[in-house]
Amino acid sequence: MTHRKLRRSGLYLLLIALLVVLLFPIYWTFQSSITPSRLILSTNPPLLPIELDMTAYADVILRRPILLWLGNTMLISIVATFVGIVLSLLAGYSLSRFRTAGNKIMGFLLLLSRMLPASLIVIPVYMMFSGAKMINSYTALILMNITNIIPFSAWMMKGYYDSIPRELEEAANIDGCNWYGAFTKVVLPLTLPGIAAVSIYSLILCWNEFLYARTLAYDQARWVFTVGLASFIGEHSINWSQIMAGGILFIIPLVIAFVFLEPFLVGGLASGSVKG
Amino acid sequence: MNKPKVNQKTILAYGLLLPAFIMCAVFIVYPVIVTLLNSFRPGATMSMSRNRELEFSLSVYKDVITDPVIWTTFGRSFVYLFGSLFPSYFLGLGTALLLNKSFGGRRVFRTLVILPWAIPGVVASIMFLWMGDATYGIFNYLLKSVGLIDAYKAWFFDEELVMFSVILPTIWKGYPFFTITLLAALQSIPLDLYEAAEVDGCNSVRKFWHITRPEILEASVLALILNGLWSFKQFDIIYSTTKGGPGVATTTIAIEIYNEAFRYFDICKASVEGIIALAMCAIVVRIFYPLMTREGK
Numbered sequence: 001m002t003h004r005k006l007r008r009s010g011l012y013l014l015l016i017a018l019l020v021v022l023l024f025p026i027y028w029t030f031q032s033s034i035t036p037s038r039l040i041l042s043t044n045p046p047l048l049p050i051e052l053d054m055t056a057y058a059d060v061i062l063r064r065p066i067l068l069w070l071g072n073t074m075l076i077s078i079v080a081t082f083v084g085i086v087l088s089l090l091a092g093y094s095l096s097r098f099r100t101a102g103n104k105i106m107g108f109l110l111l112l113s114r115m116l117p118a119s120l121i122v123i124p125v126y127m128m129f130s131g132a133k134m135i136n137s138y139t140a141l142i143l144m145n146i147t148n149i150i151p152f153s154a155w156m157m158k159g160y161y162d163s164i165p166r167e168l169e170e171a172a173n174i175d176g177c178n179w180y181g182a183f184t185k186v187v188l189p190l191t192l193p194g195i196a197a198v199s200i201y202s203l204i205l206c207w208n209e210f211l212y213a214r215t216l217a218y219d220q221a222r223w224v225f226t227v228g229l230a231s232f233i234g235e236h237s238i239n240w241s242q243i244m245a246g247g248i249l250f251i252i253p254l255v256i257a258f259v260f261l262e263p264f265l266v267g268g269l270a271s272g273s274v275k276g
Numbered sequence: 277m278n279k280p281k282v283n284q285k286t287i288l289a290y291g292l293l294l295p296a297f298i299m300c301a302v303f304i305v306y307p308v309i310v311t312l313l314n315s316f317r318p319g320a321t322m323s324m325s326r327n328r329e330l331e332f333s334l335s336v337y338k339d340v341i342t343d344p345v346i347w348t349t350f351g352r353s354f355v356y357l358f359g360s361l362f363p364s365y366f367l368g369l370g371t372a373l374l375l376n377k378s379f380g381g382r383r384v385f386r387t388l389v390i391l392p393w394a395i396p397g398v399v400a401s402i403m404f405l406w407m408g409d410a411t412y413g414i415f416n417y418l419l420k421s422v423g424l425i426d427a428y429k430a431w432f433f434d435e436e437l438v439m440f441s442v443i444l445p446t447i448w449k450g451y452p453f454f455t456i457t458l459l460a461a462l463q464s465i466p467l468d469l470y471e472a473a474e475v476d477g478c479n480s481v482r483k484f485w486h487i488t489r490p491e492i493l494e495a496s497v498l499a500l501i502l503n504g505l506w507s508f509k510q511f512d513i514i515y516s517t518t519k520g521g522p523g524v525a526t527t528t529i530a531i532e533i534y535n536e537a538f539r540y541f542d543i544c545k546a547s548v549e550g551i552i553a554l555a556m557c558a559i560v561v562r563i564f565y566p567l568m569t570r571e572g573k
Contacts, residue, residue, distance in 0.1 A: 116304070
């Protein structure tokens with residue numbers, strides 16, 4: 001018994017030590033954002049919070065357009081996720097229930113999107129949108145985010161549909177439901193955990209998107225948060241506390257959503273279908 | 277009576293796929309075709325209509341392939357790829373083995389261990405940029421305190437160190453993927469295999485080698501391929517901190533393609549480099565295709 005207890009405490013100690021190392025970057029970002037600049041810009045910075053100072057947050061919110069960028073990120077992420085999910089719900093159902101050439105094509109598209117460097121595909125995409133006079137438009141960014149989502153989420157949704165017995169729909173058909181009725185009343189409610197997983201995955205993907213946002217919008221008013229944050233790096237004297245405060249504000253919604261929805265997410269990710 | 281029903285089903289099947297297909301056709305397949313065409317058009321610009329009038333020629337392919345610069349760029353890509361791939365794998369394997377034990381609060385630990393997966397690449401690399409700052413960086417402070425370095429180093433501005441410095445956030449953001457996939461593989465191993473081994477008097481090292489290792493081999497290979505492709509194409513982490521510099525020290529092929537197009541406006545050369553990179557990925561995918569289609573969906 002004592003031997004087991006000892007091993008158990010050893011395991012916890014190991015895990016906690018590991019977490020301290022692995023989560024240190026996030027902790028240090030947070031610590032840098034709440035410690036006064038005069039202390040943090042030092043060759044002997046305090047490792048633990050000793051003096052709480054929120055001026056970096058006030059400065060970054062008041063002096064930089066980060067709320068605008070955050071708003072842009074939210075708008076693009078939410079619209080793209082919503083549309084992407086609807087399209088994937090339909091496509092995933094077809095992939096799961098019908099054996100057509102569509103399965104092969106969709107499988108090929110998934111492989112292609114895994115192989116294609118985004119920094120390559122952004123070149124013709126830029127040409128297309130600049131030809132259509134859509135540079136600096138939300139529509140362009142939303143469309144590209146939807147395209148990012150679909151190949152993965154359609155296959156993730158197929159996996160969830162596969163786990164629902166066809167007999168349920170057949171029973172609904174016998175009861176007089178047409179295809180649409182069976183889909184919305186029987187199948188969709190059962191895939192809610194799947195929809196949750198795919199939604200959170202897509203939201204994270206959109207929230208993190210940088211390449212298209214940086215390339216397809218040069219107008220500061222249309223920047224998303226990642227682009228704005230990266231622009232601080234090029235400045236003459238980098239204001240670290242502000243960047244760290246901005247970074248923390250940006251990842252808070254992400255971390256909260258992740259912590260609560262992680263159980264849904266892990267199932268979908270583990271099927272090997274996703275690499276974000 | 278039967279025939280129209282089959283047709284109806286086919287219409288439904290394709291109808292449901294159609295919106296997703298259109299998006300992928302317009303924004304994935306068509307751009308690939310444009311890239312392929314542009315790679316044969318020396319002097320191509322950002323204007324599609326003007327590119328259509330250009331003559332086809334293989335000359336840029338010849339120039340790029342015979343120029344050793346492209347191969348050093350690919351070399352840099354592989355240093356970055358393998359420098360981040362195996363540390364991520366072993367960190368992921370280690371954390372997965374720990375999380376596979378049963379203990380209270382396992383779910384909380386799992387969430388925290390894989391948290392870096394959700395952090396945007398741009399934010400991750402800016403975190404490391406700050407930690408590796410030449411004057412006030414915590415890395416320098418900690419490493420000097422324990423005596424590992426004598427003098428403060430400019431982690432992101434020293435050509436010798438910068439590759440290591442961009443690999444670190446890549447590992448940090450990459451290992452949770454291995455944790456998740458390997459944990460799932462570990463949990464699907466039947467427990468009676470271990471019980472039988474215990475009866476035979478196997479210690480934990482032998483159990484790992486003879487049971488765990490073969491059982492997670494397939495999942496490992498698949499995860500390595502997927503993560504490798506991700507690193508090979510990685511843009512956000514490198515570009516947001518170094519833009520490929522200093523000099524060309526972190527110019528991997530993904531960065532090179534982008535800079536060639538958006539800094540030097542050589543669309544043809546960028547397209548050629550991109551097609552070569554894509555061909556390399558395609559070869560890898562072709563080799564592991566049976567594995568990827570069996571489990572990868």
